Amino acid sequence: MKTAPPKNIDEYIAGFPRDVQEILQEIRVNIKKAAPDAEEAIKYQVPTFVLNGNLVHFAAFQKHIGFYPTPSAIQEFKDELSSYESAKGSVQFPLDMSVPFSLIRKIVKFRVMETRAKMAARKKKK
Numbered sequence: 001m002k003t004a005p006p007k008n009i010d011e012y013i014a015g016f017p018r019d020v021q022e023i024l025q026e027i028r029v030n031i032k033k034a035a036p037d038a039e040e041a042i043k044y045q046v047p048t049f050v051l052n053g054n055l056v057h058f059a060a061f062q063k064h065i066g067f068y069p070t071p072s073a074i075q076e077f078k079d080e081l082s083s084y085e086s087a088k089g090s091v092q093f094p095l096d097m098s099v100p101f102s103l104i105r106k107i108v109k110f111r112v113m114e115t116r117a118k119m120a121a122r123k124k125k126k
Contacts, residue, residue: 054070
C-alpha cells in the first residue's frame with residue numbers, strides 16, 4: 001500500500017525512527033537559524049526551504065542524510081565536503097557519523113547571500 005506524501009516537514013520527520021528524527025530536527029533548526037526569512041515547504045516529497053526559489057532540500061535515507069544545496073554551494077564548499085560522498089548538487093552525511101551542523105549553517109548562509117545577490121541583479125536589470 002502506498003502512503004500519501006507528507007503535507008509538511010513535521011509529517012516528513014515523524015515518518016522516521018526517533019534517532020533520525022532528532023537529526024532531521026537539528027538540521028531544520030540550523031537551516032532556520034541561517035535563513036530566518038526562508039519558508040518551509042515539501043517539494044519533490046522532501047523538506048525544502050524556499051527563499052525566492054528553492055534554497056536547500058534535505059532528506060533521510062536508510063544510511064545517510066541527503067543535503068541538496070545546489071551545485072554552486074557544493075563547489076564553494078568542496079574542500080570542507082571532501083570527506084563526504086557528493087555529486088553535482090548534493091552531499092551525503094552518513095548516519096553512523098556526526099552530522100556537520102555548523103557546515104550546514106555555513107552552506108545555507110552562502111545560499112542566502114547567493115539568492116539575494118541574484119534578486120538584486122534582477123532588480124537592477126528592470
